[in-house]
Structure formats: structure tokens, C-alpha cells
Amino acid sequence: DVKVTQSSRYLVKRTGEKVFLECVQDMDHENMFWYRQDPGLGLRLIYFSYDVKMKEKGDIPEGYSVSREKKERFSLILESASTNQTSMYLCASKRTGGVHGYTFGSGTRLTVV
Amino acid sequence: DAKTTQPPSMDCAEGRAANLPCNHSTISGNEYVYWYRQIHSQGPQYIIHGLKNNETNEMASLIITEDRKSSTLILPHATLRDTAVYYCIVRAGGNDMRFGAGTRLTVKP
Numbered sequence: 001d002v003k004v005t006q007s008s009r010y011l012v013k014r015t016g017e018k019v020f021l022e023c024v025q026d027m028d029h030e031n032m033f034w035y036r037q038d039p040g041l042g043l044r045l046i047y048f049s050y051d052v053k054m055k056e057k058g059d060i061p062e063g064y065s066v067s068r069e070k071k072e073r074f075s076l077i078l079e080s081a082s083t084n085q086t087s088m089y090l091c092a093s094k095r096t097g098g099v100h101g102y103t104f105g106s107g108t109r110l111t112v113v
Numbered sequence: 114d115a116k117t118t119q120p121p122s123m124d125c126a127e128g129r130a131a132n133l134p135c136n137h138s139t140i141s142g143n144e145y146v147y148w149y150r151q152i153h154s155q156g157p158q159y160i161i162h163g164l165k166n167n168e169t170n171e172m173a174s175l176i177i178t179e180d181r182k183s184s185t186l187i188l189p190h191a192t193l194r195d196t197a198v199y200y201c202i203v204r205a206g207g208n209d210m211r212f213g214a215g216t217r218l219t220v221k222p
Binding site: 004033035040041042043044045048056058059090091092101102103104105106107 | 147149154155156157158159162200209210211212213214215
């Protein structure tokens with residue numbers, strides 16, 4: 001069964017900490033995405049990557065960075081966590097082109113205290 | 114990507130058909146209509162997509178109007194497990210997708 005796996009289901013971090021959220025997919029998909037989801041705001045795209053070492057800003061990249069050193073792994077980095085980054089973070093992957101759908105992970109619920 | 118409009122919430126009786134509407138009046142000729150759903154505490158799950166013809170799979174049916182300005186997702190026999198937020202997304206090919214607020218469907222016994 002194909003999967004997108006997010007390393008942590010729940011995470012609690014302190015303000016100012018550097019936080020790494022990890023995502024791994026086993027489908028050899030070229031494209032990977034990070035979203036955050038907040039009540040009433042739906043899913044918002046933070047960053048995406050269409051190839052190894054490539055990245056593109058989404059709609060809300062401020063306060064985040066990403067790393068894609070290997071095709072199967074896409075990391076979201078919070079350089080200095082703040083309380084307004086408390087959220088559900090969702091990773092997804094997709095094959096390039098056409099009308100292929102996304103496959104999402106189960107999410108990481110991050111709380112910054 | 115074309116903007117979509119969905120009702121914020123809907124109820125449906127268990128065993129009945131759930132019809133979820135979506136308006137996308139600014140859709141372009143090369144844009145597809147996608148539907149995803151998100152069950153509580155899980156990531157979104159792909160349901161179905163279409164361009165201009167009606168589509169059916171094991172999960173649902175998608176009805177797209179002739180002018181393509183609106184569509185309806187049909188769950189023919191809704192169960193309690195279909196309670197979720199349903200997202201209608203319109204986009205051309207390409208690799209990034211934006212989600213709106215969706216419709217919260219509650220299936221009631």
C-alpha cells in the first residue's frame with residue numbers, strides 16, 4: 001500500500017526552538033508539498049518541491065523553510081518556532097503532470113508553547 | 114486556478130444520497146474539477162475528478178453541468194463513515210493545489 005509517512009503525529013515545542021517536520025513517501029513521486037491547516041482557514045500551501053533540491057514558495061512561506069535532499073523525503077523547518085505556528089501540518093506527494101491526485105500523510109499536530 | 118464556492122455545511126440521513134454542490138463559474142477550458150474529503154484527524158483523501166463528462170467510481174459520482182460552471186458530488190448511499198469535510202478544487206494540470214474551506218457533511222443516523 002502506497003504511503004506518505006509523517007514522522008510525528010503530535011509534537012510539542014517551545015517558542016524559539018528550531019523544529020523539523022519530516023515526510024517520507026514510497027511512491028517515487030516527483031512532487032511533494034507542505035500544508036498547514038487551521039480551523040476556519042482550510043489547508044494553506046506553505047512550500048512545495050517538484051524535484052530533488054528544488055523548492056517553490058506557496059501562499060504562506062514566512063517563518064518556514066524546506067529541504068529536499070532525496071526524492072523520497074521532504075522536510076519542513078521552523079527556524080524559530082512561534083506560538084502562531086501551532087497548527088496541523090500535512091504533507092502530500094504527487095506524480096508529475098496530468099491529472100494525478102495527491103496522496104496525503106496523516107498529519108502532525110504541532111503545539112508551540 | 115478558478116475559485117470555487119461550496120456551502121459550509123450540510124446534513125444527510127444515513128442510507129440516503131448526499132449531493133454536495135460546488136460553483137466554479139470562472140473555470141477555464143483546461144481546468145479539471147477535483148473532489149477530496151478529509152475525515153477528522155486524517156489527511157485529505159482523493160475521491161474523483163472530471164473535465165466535462167460525468168464520472169463514477171467506487172466511491173462517488175461527479176456530475177458536471179454542460180457549461181461547466183458548477184458540479185455536484187454524489188455519495189449514493191451515505192454512511193456514518195462519510196461524515197467529513199469535502200473539498201471541491203478546480204485546477205489545470207500542474208503540480209500545486211489550493212484547498213478552500215470545503216463543505217462539512219454530517220451523516221446522521
